[in-house]
Amino acid sequence: MxxxxxxxxxxxxxxxxxxxxxxxxxxxxxxxxxxxxxxxxxxxxxxxxxxxxxxxxxxxxxxxxxxxxxxxxxxxxxxxxxxxxxxxxxxxxxxxxxxxxxxxxxxxxxxxxxxxxxxxxxxxxxxxxxxxxxxxxxxxxxxxxxxxxxxxxxxxxxxxxLEVLVDVDYQHDFSFTKKDNPLLKVLLTVIKSFINSSNFSRKPLKAAFFHIDSAFLKGPPLFSI
Missing domain, CATH: 3.90.550.10 (Spore Coat Polysaccharide Biosynthesis Protein SpsA; Chain A)
Structure with a gap:
């Protein structure tokens, strides 16, 4: 086999x-x-x-x-x-x-x-x-x-x-991922291409965009594979 x-x-x-x-x-x-x-x-x-x-x-x-x-x-x-x-x-x-x-x-x-x-x-x-x-x-x-x-x-x-990790179902869930994750930069590029606000279009987005103050975040959503 x-x-x-x-x-x-x-x-x-x-x-x-x-x-x-x-x-x-x-x-x-x-x-x-x-x-x-x-x-x-x-x-x-x-x-x-x-x-x-x-x-x-x-x-x-x-x-x-x-x-x-x-x-x-x-x-x-x-x-x-x-x-x-x-x-x-x-x-x-x-x-x-x-x-x-x-x-x-x-x-x-x-x-x-x-x-x-x-x-x-x-x-x-x-x-x-x-x-x-x-x-x-x-x-x-x-x-x-x-x-x-x-x-x-x-x-x-x-x-x-294995170690406990976070799954992503909503945009704010990105903030729970590891800050040095290179995949975040790839996703930022995708998000930026859809943002219409001139405020965002003038400024380069960084991975920190996903890691906003935890006070504004909800808990992780329900998930299974």
Missing amino acids: KKTAIILFADLPGFEAKKKSLSNFSSQKATEKLSQTLTQHFYNLAKQSAAETFLIDTYHQKGKSFGERITNAFIDVYAKGYENVICIGNDCLDLSLELLQKSIVQVENNNVVLGPTFDGGAYLIGIPIANFDLIKFQNINWQNTTTFKNLQDLFYPDYVK
Whole structure:
């Protein structure tokens, strides 16, 4: 059998823009462009790893509920002959190649790997086929503040927990990412191209734009892969 595959499980930009608003200063088109940029980034990142990468977007997801769709994504990739599957989304900016490589090593040592988000979701789920229980996995309380706890309970105590990171559903969530993240500069360029205010157009935007005073920020949104 083949070793490990990475699934990038993400909505197409048009669908994602109906659920999220990634730029407070512009239109749905800006969110679509940011979504496209993020998906391309994480696809390229995964391709740099030692695993095969599959993009499973809205049109290629099968099932009515989120639980059915993500479960079917795992099943379909296992069916291609992979022993281990790692699933990520496109909205955790601080997910790095180093974390992906670490996860690959762990699943190839027969360990489940879980990456938690601050809001109770998960930014990475890695499962060796021997540990995959279709029914229990599908019945996880997905896209909820208890998603990660459900995953922990399912695989306890045999799992490896990665560092807690932030996912991004709204423009203010960028402020919770690491300030030295180079992806922020790329996203700034996209946002700037959609800003119509002359006040913003005269001044170069910097990564600090995302890191405004925490007093003006809401808590991180609900998330799961």
